[in-house]
Every structure is written in C-alpha cells, then in structure tokens.
Amino acid sequence: LKFEVQILGVGSATPVLERHPSAQVLSIDNESFLIDCGEGTQYRLLEQKIKHPRIRHVFISHLHGDHYLGLIGLISSLNLNQRSEELTVYGPKGLREILEIQFKYADTRIRFDLNFVEVDTTARNIILDHQFLTVETIPLAHRIPCCGFLFRTKPAPRKLLRELLPEEFPVTYMKMLKNGIDVHDELNQATYLAADFTLEAATERAYAYCSDTAYLERNVPQLANVNTMYHEATFTNELLSRAIETNHSTATQAAQIAQMANVGKLLIGHFSSRYKTLETFETEARAIFENTLLAEEGVIYEI
Ligand SMILES: [Zn+2]
Ligand SMILES: [Zn+2]
Secondary structure (H helix, E strand, C coil), X not given: CCEEEEEEECECCCCECCECCCEEEEEEXXXXXXXXXXXXXXXXXXXXXXXXXXXXXXXXXXXXXXXXXXXXXXXXXXXXXXXXXXXXXXXXXXXXXXXXXXXXXXXXXXXXXXXXXXXXXXXXXXXXXXXXXEEEEEECCCXXXXXXXXXXXXXXXXXXXXXXXXXXXXXXXXXXXXXXXXXXXXXCCEXXXXXXHEECCCCCCEEEEECCCCCCHHHHHHHCCCCEEEEECXXXXXXXXXXXXXXXXXXXXXXXXXHHHCCCEEEEECECCCCXXXXXXXXXXXXXXXXXXXXXXXXXXXX
C-alpha cells in the first residue's frame, strides 16, 4: 500500500514569495487526507494535480490564519464544481462557526455533505477510524488551542499466494491462511501452512504531524518510533527566546523531540519569513538528529 505525504507549504505566519503557508496531503492507496489548509491551498492542489474527489477528510490543527484561511476558498470551489462526495472537516471549536458565517453572508448553499467534527485539542483521541488507518490527535502547546495528528496504518492481513493453492480451495480456509492460521483439510488429508501460502503482511507505518507548538517533551511517548515525523521549526536556536515567547519551536528542539522519540525520519518546516535561506535549520537539526530533512514544497515523502 502506497503511504506518502506531499508538502504543499513550508512557510509560517507572513508570506514569502517562494514559501507558502501550511498544507500537506497524506495519501494512502487512492485516498488523500488534507492536513491544514493555509491561504491558497486550492492553487497548490491544482499545481500538484491532486484530484479533489480523492480528498474526503480535512484536518485543521488550529485557527491561526496560516493554517486554515484556504479552507473557505477550497470549499466554495468544490461547491461550484458540483462536488458530490462527502467532506469531513476536523478542527478546533470555532472553525464551523467561522465557515458558516461566511456561507451565510455569501448566501452560499453547500450542495454536498459537509460535516464538521470538533476536536478536543487537549487530549489524545482517535478522531477517525478509517479502512486503512486511524487518526489520533496530538495535544500541542500553542497560544490558542492547537493539536497535531497521528496517522497510523492498520495491521493488514497476510497476502495470499492464490496461484499456489488448488482450484476450488474454500474461502474459509483462505481467510484462515491470511490470518496466519494453518489449515488441515480432513477431506483430502492435506495440510496447508500459512507460511507456505501467504506472504508476511506489510508492517504498520505511522506519520505524525506536529503543527505549531512550543517544545513539548510530554508528547514523546505518543510519538515513539513513528516512521516519519513532521515538526514545526519556526526559528533557529539563535532565536530560542523568541520561540519561547511565541510558543514555537527551534530546529534544535524539533530534532531533540525526534531523537527522544526515536522516529525514523524528521521533516522540519513552518520556517519564519525572516530567514532568507534555510541551511542553518538543517545543520542545526542534523547535529542532534541525523536523519532530518527540510520539508520541500511539491516533494513527496514516503512514510
Ligand atoms: Zn503557523
Ligand atoms: Zn500558530
């Protein structure tokens, strides 16, 4: 199963020409999940040729504009484009009210099923139990209620090697083999070992999206061993005091969390517009956590 994330924006609060506000698309199989939706996200989706019908779930971390101002535009366009698929928006208290007041004064009638799920940003809750994965909130520490999202694939059954089995092999036996149970066929006095007729299932994978947050060690157990973690790094360590003041993290701090949680790979983003170049972020983080990458817009990262 394909499991990957494409970064659409690595900027923070104020715009820089070549860096856009937060938005990412996580894809599994043929479905996509939109994570944050900064201003202009709909153009970024067009640019990357991401088909709207594939997106049925949108996760908003908090109500700072650089994380959700693109949502009203995106939803309006989906409505004008005769969307028929359902769309569920997960976000903190207030998001629904903000959008609905915009619909009201624009006399916009949404003609597809638009659902809102208000998330509690202070707790670890599973907010979506999907066919392929679960999504859990990651409580963060920011100036306003804010949470991240942990996407974890579900354990998959073993893959059946159908061509090795006799024709007319009973379906119940196939199910047993897929679950790793050996089959003894009394009638034909034959034994089928799961190990001989199936392949090991793909291992579970996890992606953590840590949006705007102050340095927060208490989340380390929840983030333990995830394959890929995105963590904000608004500042370099030189501006640690500014990070503390504004409830943001530095590249060093993001790397410290990655190291403590023993994640596979760290992606850092949400760079402050005051930085013209980003090398320092990389050097600084890598000094603590080697497998760090600067999140790059348009790039797809396998999880
Ligand atoms: Zn932000
Ligand atoms: Zn923020």
